Amino acid sequence: MAYRTHNCNELTFDNLNQRVQLAGWVDTIRDHGGVAFIDLRDEYGVTQVVVNDDDLINHLRKESVISVEGVVVKRDEETINPKIATGELEVKVDTLKVLNPCTENLPFEISESRETREDVRLSYRFLDLRNKKVHDNIIFRSQVVSYLRQKMTSLGFTEITTPILTCSSPEGARDYIIPSRKHEGKFYALPQAPQQFKQLLMTSGFDRYFQIAPCFRDEDARADRSPGEFYQLDFEMAFATQEDVFEVADEVLYDTFEKFGGGKKISPKPFVKIPYEEAMLKYGTDKPDLRNPLEIVDLTEFFSDVEFKAFKGRPVRGINVPGCAKQSKGWFEKMLKYALEIGMKGLGYIEVLEDGSYKGPIDKFLPDDKKEELRSIFNFKTDDTLFFICDTPKVVNELAGMIRTELANRLDLIDKDRFEFCYITDFPMFERDENGQLIFTHNPFSMPQGEMDALLNEEPTKIKAYQYDIVCNGVELSSGAVRNHRPDVMVKAFEMAGYSEDTVKEKFGALYNAFHYGAPPHAGMAPGVDRMIMLLKDEENIREIIAFPMNSNAQDMLLGAPNYVTELQLRETHIKLRRPVEKDK
Structure with a gap:
């Protein structure tokens, strides 16, 4: 390679007296007059390099990007650093090239970025991500996602991506809507979840589907919820019952937490199942922390x-x-x-x-x-x-x-050294709002227990659904359900919640139509990837495991989103603002 022969964590005694080339960021400089020690950092680690020529380090600042060339030598006994992989070696440099100098004052010390105010961290996220712990969180996330893909594939699931531009649908949160340039007055919506698409895949003859799905909801941030977008391990199974889904989730989650959980104890498989009413009475929540x-x-x-x-x-x-x-x-x-x-x-x-x-x-x-x-x-x-x-x-x-x-x-x-999983099952299908109107309590696409007979003959708020959540240490990782695959049951359930059949055809026309052509029983769930990684890394805030998160006010501090658009862009999408907006100064 043009800039380096080795990464900064690679040198061993096998390289002693070899000529090598390293490249990275200047982490620290210790100038002792006539000899300078530089800790050179890249993604893989840190190596100490020694420079005896003051001309090579004149005006060199921390966080400048450099390439150095020299000979690998053994460190003096008193300078050995056991905390780093190359702590017994150093490179005696005779050539140093500044690839890109750091010309600005740093807004914070890289090693102390996690103690810096969040708005500053996110405004300089590219610097914050150089902090080893922050950086390692993102590498860890990549490893977990890669493992999840391998695991799902090994269980016979097919990865299929579903559309990002779709239609608005009542999933329980506000949609992000996007105006159409070609179709005046009409809007796309970003998917709150791939719900309808994955059910349509089941009606299309795919037996086991999954994807690491991006989901978009216009809701407020919490410590365990990032505003705007999040990712989930979305999967669906044809000809499946609730227990079939639990069997897959048990294996995937247990194996993932065993591999990446740092040796913490994990509740044994199969995970305990707690009916919703029991959970509310016994723990006061449908997200109980069983620790x-x-x-x-x-x-x-x-x-x-x-x-x-x-x-x-x-x-x-x-x-x-x-x-x-x-x-x-x-x-x-x-x-x-x-x-x-x-x-x-x-x-x-x-x-x-x-x-x-x-x-x-x-x-x-x-x-x-x-x-x-x-x-x-x-x-x-x-x-x-x-x-x-x-x-x-x-x-x-x-x-x-x-x-x-x-x-x-x-x-x-x-006990902070345990991961305790449980399923919350048997959620009520309906509840009444403050006006007495019957509404869905959970996912409207779920199959009621007892199917049509229950809808016709039971008191609506007593009807239970084949709906379930999976909870770990008091954090809801996922919701899921056995889906309603029968059009007559679907229409009746929505009718009870105040939707006419015409409205069902209009809002969910694709599902309504597809179910008339032979849809298999199907079920699935979607564990949240962000929350899984947050738990595995023992982070209190979900933004610590996302590369470029929004702040708690749903703003991208780095790129400046949301931002204003031009009058031309508004005209092209047939939008007129209801009142003039005073732009930020």
Whole structure:
């Protein structure tokens, strides 16, 4: 090669006394007057090079790109660096060429970029990506994606890419829409997911499809959700049941997390299945972190004959925390403060004393027989603390789940060296909105359990769907479903949610039409690639594992998107702004 014979991590004692050429960025310069030590960095590592000619390093600045040539020699004993692969060797340089100088002051030290404000990091993302940890995250992502492709292919799946320009469809989030130049007044939409296309592939006779699919949703950012776009391992299977999908997901996710999880324990296959209603009651969420040992118990019936006005006629939940009574008064005050912050009226509790009696403000309302009943429910031990959560049916489970999580975090109960997977199954097909209108709770293309008979004869909010999520450590990795492949069931389900058959034909005409030509039963899911990598790298923010992420305000700080377009571009796409826009200065 013209610029280098070796990468910066390649030199070994086999290269001793050889003449080599290296190229990379100047990581550090240590000038000792007459002799300078340069740490030369490329993607693969760092090598120390020694320059004895001041003329070669005059005006040389950190992060300049250089090529050097010289002889490999052994380092002096006192200068050996065991932290790098080439730490026992260095290159004595006689030729140094500046390929491109760094002429600007650095906005941050490369090694400290992760401690820099995010807006600055993203504005200079090309520098941020030179940070070894940031850079390694992107390399790691590439390795995981490559492995996923190999794994899916080995299981008989065919990789097929689906369109990016498509039509708007109600997937649960806002679409990104794109005006058409050739068709005035009409718009494309970026796909929220390849949902309809992958179902059409099943009707087309493809047996097992997958792709690393880009998805686009105009929704706000969170720590585990990047605004704008994300990627998922999208797959679909013909002639498949829910259990067939779980079998594939078990193998793919278990093997991926075993290979890339850094030795952490992984929940054994097959992953546990938890019905939605049980998850909401037991964990207070449909995204439970099973590393948290605390569980929620329904105490509504228990308190039905207890004369305690605050709990009368309302659902009550209890969480027993072993050994919690040993905590300080200040600790309990902080828990109460948290409860008030999330909208609770208070946080009642009782503590178990050494003699088996209870201490706490609710103790006096409990007759002796009810105290014994509590003891049998929770199998109390000394210093246990039972917390009570009471509120309306609509929010009590959510509040109990938040208290469960907060207790585990404050008491450091969560084992950070495990990946705990579970499926959440049996989601309700419908729910009612604030106006009483029946709406889909999840994916509208799912098959209701009981099919047409359920739609005709069951109370709509009691109908369950063949819908499922897969959750790892409290993070939802994927949703999926057995699809509705029958046009009559599809039309009836949408009719119940307020869509006429004509609307179904208009919005989902391709699926509606295809299902009349013989569609096989089919099912699938789509684990989120970004979230998988975030978990594997133990990153708290999803933007750390994306090469060029938007900020939390859905802005590309590097290229300046979204940006303004010209009047000509607006005219070509038949768009007129409703009011003048004052451009940013």
